[in-house]
Each structure stands twice: as structure tokens, then as C-alpha cells.
Amino acid sequence: MKLANTIEIHCWNEETEVIEEIKSLFQHSLESTLEENMTIFKGSSNPRIDDYLLDRHEKIKWFSLFLYKDSSSIFHAGHWGKEFYSPKASDDDIAFIKSVMPAETIYHQY
Template sequence: MQNNLAFNIPTYTQDNSTFPNPVNENYDYWGPIINCFLEKSDTIEIHCWNDEIDTIEEIGTLTLNTFEMVKEDNITIFKGKKTSVLSDYLLNNNTNNAGEFKWFTVNLHIGTVSVFHSGHWGTEFFVPNATEKDIAFIKSVVPIETSFHQF
């Protein structure tokens, strides 16, 4: 049986900030989760706020015009076929110099079908058609306080 799964990592914000930090102060859950769903996908989509200039330049350098880049009023969107370079980047280079998660949104697709969604800087997730195995795996790597909603 497959389920849609939404889950949220517990977060807090620093004074005068809206950036959500994981309560346990780290993103240890990110690598295992993104690795699992990268294996099931062929397309990567990354959204960054336009003022996240360093991250946008970094992604632009990694994708070397192989990804479509769309700049909207406040957000820059990169989308293209999964590459080993970009997969490695998502797995191993997920925080900036301030220790904050780099990407507002990461979506993974197989063709045009969504496989995985990470939002709000790696703290809010949606997995459509998650298997029981997917759900058990996710629960084994996220903080114990994570909230889950299956439907």
C-alpha cells in the first residue's frame, strides 16, 4: 500500500530571523533522505531566493548551462536532468558558511511525476506515494520529535 507522506522537522528561529533551524541544530537527516530519493529520480529542481546570490552562483557553476534557469520576481529556479555532480552537491554541500541550509526548495521527479519535495530550507517534506519501506526509513533517520501526516 502506498501513502502520501508529509513530515516536518521541529524548528526554532533566532532573534530577528525567520530562518528555521532544526531543534537538534543539525541536518544529519538530509543526506540519507536525499540519497534515497535521488536514486528514484531523474530530474532535479532547486529554488533559491534571489538574494541568496552565493548559492545561485554556485548552482549555476555546477550546472554549466545544462539546467534551465528561470528568474522570477523573488525566486530563481533551476531544473534539469540529474547529474552525478549535482547529486553529490545535494548530498554533501547542504549548508552555507553560517550553517544554514542552502536551498529553499528541492524537488525530485521521475519524468514529470513528483517523487520528493523538500521545502522551507530542508525542514518541511512531502513524499507522494511513499511505500511503507520509505516511511520506515524516513522515521529511522529524522529527529524523534518530527511530526508526520499520512493520507
């Protein structure tokens, strides 16, 4: 989170509870757009959004979560946390990611 300056969250349009939660909490911080079956929220990283994203949930609430540093992707979690991508992750980064991801997550390290 410390490296990211832009956050993007994708939700299926039928995930109305999560969409309304994000809208109510971050209506002035995140822009939302509708694309076919997805609602996409995007905005600058800030401590309030970071705290929300790092709050421990039973599972990742969002279909996809993207973190960017400028225009470069530094992290992507998809399918509610069952898939993720993080280029140039250190051993400490990998250990942390594994500690917060769902138990059924499958890891492929390159």
C-alpha cells in the first residue's frame, strides 16, 4: 500500500451491498464508472482508503483490486483474492501476501 498512489476496485454490478458501501464511504474520494457488468471505482490512495482495504475481512470483498504506482501496476488481486499478481515482490512481500490471502489461494511464483 505504501508504494501505490492509485487504487482501482472492480465489482460485479449485482454486488449491490459492496458497491453501496464503497459509494457511501468514499463518494468524494473515488470516481465510479459503469462498464457492461462491472462497477469500477478509481482514485488516489489515501490513509482512509488504505485502512478500509487493509481491514481484515473473511474474504476480499471486491472482485478485483488493482494498485498502481503512477501508471505501472504493482499489485492485482482477482476473483475475490483467489488470484493475484505482484511484480518484483520481495520475499518479505510474498510472506505478507500469503499471510493475508484466503487459505485456498494458489500461488505461482516466477
